Amino acid sequence: MSERAAALVIGASVGGLTTAAYLARAGLHTLLLDAGQAPREPDGALIALDPRMVSELRLAASGLSFAARDLPMALSGDTPLLLGRELYAASAALAKFSDADALAWPTWRRRLATDARRLRRWWWTAPEAGEPNAAWSTGAREAFRHLCFSGADAYLHARFETPSLLAGLLWDAGAGGFAVSEPGSALALVWRAAQEMGGLQEVAAIPHPGTLIGSLTRNLGMAQLRTGTRVTRILTKSGGVTGVVLADGSEIEADHIVSTLSRAKTLALAGLAHVTPSIAEARILLRVAPDFAVPDSPPARHILAARPGMHADAHETARAGRIPADLPMEWVTMAPGVISVIARPVPASLDGPARLRLAAKAVLALSPVMPGLADALIHVDIRLKPQRARLADLLAPPPSRLLTPVKGLILAGEDAEPLPSISGRAGRLAARLLLSS
Amino acid sequence: MRYDAAIIGAGADGLTAAATLAKAGLKVVVLERAARAGGRLTTLEFHPGHFASPYADAVPEVPLAIARALGLDLRPAQPLPDGVKAIRDAALDRAFADAMEAPAAGALARWLAPPPQSWPGEDLAVAELADWPALRSHTLAGRALDPELAGSALALLSLPLSEAASGGLGALGEDFAEGAEAAGAEIRLRREAVEVVIAEARAAGVALADGSRVMAKAVISTLDLRQSLLSLFSRTALPAHMLEEARNWRMAGATARLLLALRRPLRRESPLFLPGDSAAGAAFRQGRMPNAPPLLLDPVSRRDPSLAPDGAATATVTLGAIPYRLFDGGWTPEKRTALAAHALARIEKAIPGTLAILASVKIIVPPDMESGLAATAGDLDGGVLAPDQMLSLRPGPRTALAGFYLGGRSTQAGPLGTGAAGFAAAAALMADGAR
Numbered sequence: 001m002s003e004r005a006a007a008l009v010i011g012a013s014v015g016g017l018t019t020a021a022y023l024a025r026a027g028l029h030t031l032l033l034d035a036g037q038a039p040r041e042p043d044g045a046l047i048a049l050d051p052r053m054v055s056e057l058r059l060a061a062s063g064l065s066f067a068a069r070d071l072p073m074a075l076s077g078d079t080p081l082l083l084g085r086e087l088y089a090a091s092a093a094l095a096k097f098s099d100a101d102a103l104a105w106p107t108w109r110r111r112l113a114t115d116a117r118r119l120r121r122w123w124w125t126a127p128e129a130g131e132p133n134a135a136w137s138t139g140a141r142e143a144f145r146h147l148c149f150s151g152a153d154a155y156l157h158a159r160f161e162t163p164s165l166l167a168g169l170l171w172d173a174g175a176g177g178f179a180v181s182e183p184g185s186a187l188a189l190v191w192r193a194a195q196e197m198g199g200l201q202e203v204a205a206i207p208h209p210g211t212l213i214g215s216l217t218r219n220l221g222m223a224q225l226r227t228g229t230r231v232t233r234i235l236t237k238s239g240g241v242t243g244v245v246l247a248d249g250s251e252i253e254a255d256h257i258v259s260t261l262s263r264a265k266t267l268a269l270a271g272l273a274h275v276t277p278s279i280a281e282a283r284i285l286l287r288v289a290p291d292f293a294v295p296d297s298p299p300a301r302h303i304l305a306a307r308p309g310m311h312a313d314a315h316e317t318a319r320a321g322r323i324p325a326d327l328p329m330e331w332v333t334m335a336p337g338v339i340s341v342i343a344r345p346v347p348a349s350l351d352g353p354a355r356l357r358l359a360a361k362a363v364l365a366l367s368p369v370m371p372g373l374a375d376a377l378i379h380v381d382i383r384l385k386p387q388r389a390r391l392a393d394l395l396a397p398p399p400s401r402l403l404t405p406v407k408g409l410i411l412a413g414e415d416a417e418p419l420p421s422i423s424g425r426a427g428r429l430a431a432r433l434l435l436s437s
Numbered sequence: 438m439r440y441d442a443a444i445i446g447a448g449a450d451g452l453t454a455a456a457t458l459a460k461a462g463l464k465v466v467v468l469e470r471a472a473r474a475g476g477r478l479t480t481l482e483f484h485p486g487h488f489a490s491p492y493a494d495a496v497p498e499v500p501l502a503i504a505r506a507l508g509l510d511l512r513p514a515q516p517l518p519d520g521v522k523a524i525r526d527a528a529l530d531r532a533f534a535d536a537m538e539a540p541a542a543g544a545l546a547r548w549l550a551p552p553p554q555s556w557p558g559e560d561l562a563v564a565e566l567a568d569w570p571a572l573r574s575h576t577l578a579g580r581a582l583d584p585e586l587a588g589s590a591l592a593l594l595s596l597p598l599s600e601a602a603s604g605g606l607g608a609l610g611e612d613f614a615e616g617a618e619a620a621g622a623e624i625r626l627r628r629e630a631v632e633v634v635i636a637e638a639r640a641a642g643v644a645l646a647d648g649s650r651v652m653a654k655a656v657i658s659t660l661d662l663r664q665s666l667l668s669l670f671s672r673t674a675l676p677a678h679m680l681e682e683a684r685n686w687r688m689a690g691a692t693a694r695l696l697l698a699l700r701r702p703l704r705r706e707s708p709l710f711l712p713g714d715s716a717a718g719a720a721f722r723q724g725r726m727p728n729a730p731p732l733l734l735d736p737v738s739r740r741d742p743s744l745a746p747d748g749a750a751t752a753t754v755t756l757g758a759i760p761y762r763l764f765d766g767g768w769t770p771e772k773r774t775a776l777a778a779h780a781l782a783r784i785e786k787a788i789p790g791t792l793a794i795l796a797s798v799k800i801i802v803p804p805d806m807e808s809g810l811a812a813t814a815g816d817l818d819g820g821v822l823a824p825d826q827m828l829s830l831r832p833g834p835r836t837a838l839a840g841f842y843l844g845g846r847s848t849q850a851g852p853l854g855t856g857a858a859g860f861a862a863a864a865a866l867m868a869d870g871a872r
Contacts, residue, residue: 145555149562149588149824158685182587183563183824313719319585320715390587391563 002251005031007434008244009223010231011260012039015412017216018427019258019434021057024223026435031252032223033244035230039213042422043283043383044340045071045204045301045332046212048195050124050425062215064207067299071204071332074300076369077164082300085196097162104159109193115147116194123194123398123418124425148391151181152189153312166308171328176389176419177279177345179315184391191394191419204301209335216424234259234270240407241270256437258430260413262386263404270406277388279318281344281420284362285381288337292376295369296333304329304365318345323358329365341366348386355382387420394418402430410434439652440466442866443643445630445669446659446811448476449496450844450851450859452613453503454657455622457863460506465622466651468643470629470811474617475610477810477817484698484797486746489753490606491694491801492810492817493579494735495597496855500529503856507616509609512740514598518572521593525853527557528594528828532850536834536861539868555829562824564590572596574710578733579692579817581721581758588824595822595852603743613856625651633658633669633841640841655840657862662686662820662832662847663813676837686847687826690761690803690815691721693730695754695777698797702739702750705788709734717758724764726776731757734784749796754780761803761814773800812846819846827852834858834865842866 009020012034020032034040054060072084081097083090087106095102118140147155152173156166170180172192178185196204217225230247234257243253259266267274288294296302305311305328314324329343341362350358359380367373393401402416412430414420442458444451447469458465473479477492498514517525566576566584573584576592583589601609614624629646633656636642642652658665666675666683710733717727733755738745745751756776763772777800785792803815812819820826831849834842844862845851851858 146825146830149559149827149830151588151823151825154685154687154823154825179583179586181583181823184587309719309722312722316583316715316718322715 002243002253004253005029006254007031007256007258008033008252008254009258009260009412010244010266011413012036012225012227013260013413014042014212014216014422014424015414015416015427015430016258016260017213017220018053018057018424019260019412019431020223020225021216021219021221022428022431023434024221026431027222028435030223031254032220032225033229033231033246034225034227037227039217039225039227041209041213042207043285044334044342045206046423047192047204047421048423049205049212050423050428053424053428057216057219059212059215059219062218064211064215066205067208067335068206071206071299071301073168074302075164075168076302076304076306081164081168082298083168094162094165097165098160101160101162101165108159112190112193113197115144115190116197118144119190120194120197123191147186147190148395149183150186151183152178152185153180153308155186155189157308163308164306167305167310167328168303170308170311171303171305171330174311174315174328174344176393177277177281177387178389180311182391184389184394187391187394188389188419195421195423206299206332206334209338231269234266234406234409236270236406236409239405241409256408256410256434258410258412258434260411260427262413263411263415264386266409266411267404270404270409272405276348277386278321278348279315279345279388280348280384280386281342282346282358283383283385284341284343284359285334286339286341286363286373286377287379288339288373288376289378290337292337292372294333294339299333301330301332302369304331315345318347321347323347323350323354323361327361327365329362331366339366346384348384350384358382385414385420387415389419398429399433402426402433439654440464441653442466442655442657443468443651443653444657444659444844445643446470446476446845447474447614447624447626448659449478449499449610449613449856450659450846450862451476451657452617452622452624452859453507453856454659454844454859454863455624456507456617456620457860458866459617459621461867463867466653467617467622467624468628468630468645468651469624469626472626473610474614474624474626475607478606478610478613480605480607480744481696481799483696483799486749487696487698487751487797488605488607488744489696489737489751491696491799492806493597493606494737494753494755495600496606496609497595497852498598499855500857500860503854503860507613507856508619509612509616510602511609512600512602517593517596517598518569521569521572521596524558524561525594529850529853529857531556532833532853532857532861533864535849536865537868558591558594558828561590561593562827563587566590566592569593574708574733577712577731577757578710578755579694579757580731580822581689581691581718582822583718591824591827592822594827595818599855601741603741605737605741605744630669632671635674635838639839655842655866657842657844657859657866659845659859659862660811661688661813661816661845662843663688664811665843665845665847679837687821687823688813688816688819689821690806690812690817691757691759692803692806692815692817693756693759693776694801695756695780696799696801697752697754697795699745699750699752699791700794700796701748703736703752703788703794704790705736706739708736709784709787711783711787713758721758721760724760724762726760726763726772727758728779729783730759732780732783734788754784756780759803761807768802768804773802776800776802817846819848819851822852834862835869
């Protein structure tokens with residue numbers, strides 16, 4: 001007779017660990033399956049951990065601590081530009097480039113904060129919250145419609161003129177795989193602002209290595225973590241899940257399965273039709289010799305994008321299946337000797353040589369700011385996250401983002417957030433959804 | 438002498454507005470810069486015996502009511518698929534209904550105010566044109582549109598469907614002009630409007646380039662939004678937020694046309710579409726000439742033999758993703774020739790023998806569209822058909838200046854049907870008449 005669990009969680013990432021912790025607290029017999037040898041550290045900087053999750057699971061008491069919080073945005077160019085939370089410092093920095101932009105910056109950030117405050121409830125606390133704009137004034141609703149349908153390029157070009165600033169902000173608008181002219185990409189900037197406001201101290205933060213995963217693992221309680229366990233099939237019967245098949249051929253029965261894999265991968269495991277996005281975000285982890293000094297002071301997220309037009313061009317090239325020649329990237333220092341580079345957009349399927357080319361491209365792009373990087377390189381790891389954000393994802397109420405056509409199969413990975421991110425919020429909502437059913 | 442309404446521009450919109458108002462008994466004058474009425478509805482003899490329309494071969498469908506009212510002689514339009522047609526018709530109805538509803542007394546129509554409820558067609562604002570493969574070619578022709586991006590499906594609402602039964606678009610333009618005159622409107626040619634006269638905070642007439650003035654109780658401009666607001670008024674005449682909106686209104690011409698005079702009929706009866714390569718969009722954005730822009734070859738004289746001498750043929754080539762401004766300077770004759778040569782080489786490859794029967798080529802690039810039609814940047818759509826510039830987010834016919842109406846392609850009804858924007862402006866003017 002095969003094994004049985006009340007709930008199965010696939011993937012011991014931040015989302016999976018969070019779900020398992022919540023389920024275990026509720027007394028559910030929970031199994032957490034992970035294909036790797038140990039729970040996975042996040043690939044890049046976090047964008048605001050869910051504050052409720054942090055406090056309810058008492059993560060700080062369980063060891064969570066941060067190496068850097070509130071990373072400012074550093075823009076490349078002949079004159080470097082650092083944009084932090086402090087509005088007037090950022091404005092003063094911008095004054096070196098353009099008086100008009102220096103003036104426009106604080107106004108725009110405040111406007112963004114207003115929009116973000118309005119949408120926060122919708123993004124985070126619904127299902128019970130109604131339509132995002134039900135209670136708004138007519139003027140606010142009209143402005144919201146305009147914002148929804150605006151592409152970030154037009155939206156930003158109407159406000160700013162400094163090329164490096166535009167290129168940097170457009171990088172954020174391209175999150176999740178938006179083309180910067182698509183409706184929803186301007187809203188992506190609001191989403192980011194909402195994340196930053198909600199996380200307070202954990203904005204664009206880097207946890208000390210191991211402390212986030214460690215503190216979550218300490219919360220697992222009765223939930224059982226099994227590493228080295230790959231799920232090869234999700235079993236369904238008359239529209240509901242019944243269990244999973246593992247790589248070794250054994251089966252585990254369960255009425256509820258939470259998957260932190262992507263929507264496409266999860267549906268594929270369940271044998272359902274799915275659309276795989278044609279483009280992806282590449283997450284490249286570079287390990288360098290411990291004595292190699294990474295010039296990252298003050299710590300920042302560095303955007304490598306010089307030309308505002310490069311985002312649209314790169315998107316077109318990536319969709320055509322080629323790695324863009326001019327590829328926008330962002331890098332942060334994760335820990336001494338560990339640099340995380342995010343490059344997007346790239347084609348969703350890249351063979352070995354193409355991945356190698358991509359890694360070389362990242363090293364080349366970083367070399368001007370880090371002379372000697374190529375010599376200091378010890379280890380390179382590349383992961384591709386296929387993603388193609390749509391306006392509907394940003395406006396969909398949370399339960400629909402988490403749900404699948406299969407009864408009992410819930411998503412809690414990066415895909416279940418309005419835009420892909422590692423915040424733990426999807427994990428908490430997934431557990432709540434499962435417990436309420 | 439004071440008119441009830443002065444209309445700037447004798448294109449399909451201006452003539453429709455004139456006919457609508459004149460039929461209602463108003464005294465109307467249409468002021469046209471060119472020597473003939475019709476605007477883009479024109480046909481050119483570009484080579485002895487060979488005729489073609491320089492700007493387009495067909496225009497967005499003329500709404501049936503307008504076609505009947507003006508007595509137009511149209512070729513039966515190929516039908517739109519039901520889904521798209523329903524959306525287009527519903528959006529058009531919505532635009533007309535909004536125009537006909539006079540704003541509540543005292544409530545100043547907010548500038549560019551989108552109505553609060555959702556409009557039909559907003560599903561298309563997040564849909565991709567690639568999902569309508571059958572309509573792709575004619576929607577992409579002459580545009581810089583990426584069919585794989587969300588929102589590209591909106592251009593389906595502006596699909597060119599209507600053409601004249603015979604004689605090219607020029608014949609259709611004449612029909613429009615005759616319809617307007619028959620209704621009692623006065624058309625004055627070679628009268629270029631340079632400024633809208635304001636008196637007592639109302640539009641009160643139009644000042645012309647020759648120094649004279651035409652006084653009227655209301656003015657309808659069928660020029661695009663930028664021309665209407667930024668060039669017809671002195672800097673201080675309009676509220677700052679209106680000018681700001683006009684400055685942020687994105688216009689981008691992307692169309693080049695080749696008119697081909699052929700000694701013998703083409704070895705192909707149906708239009709030929711060659712999609713652009715994936716670098717065409719980047720080239721367009723950077724102001725470079727694309728290597729392989731989207732290309733639509735239309736053997737127009739197959740449908741309408743009056744466009745070519747007996748035994749010969751006329752064809753048109755519509756190229757998209759052609760920048761209005763090139764990064765390395767203006768559109769010199771050499772660059773025009775290069776553009777034509779490149780396109781002809783691609784056609785020769787697809788239909789061998791075309792070059793051998795070529796008698797003459799006329800080349801039209803975006804700056805020619807701009808000077809010929811007074812369309813900013815040569816944009817034939819009155820503004821980029823992007824989700825934030827479509828449907829309710831396009832300006833309505835009313836403006837913050839009392840008595841001044843917009844009736845061109847830049848308005849809500851503009852891309853939805855030929856003449857529709859003029860009709861909406863006339864409807865708004867009549868609805869407000871009591872004020």
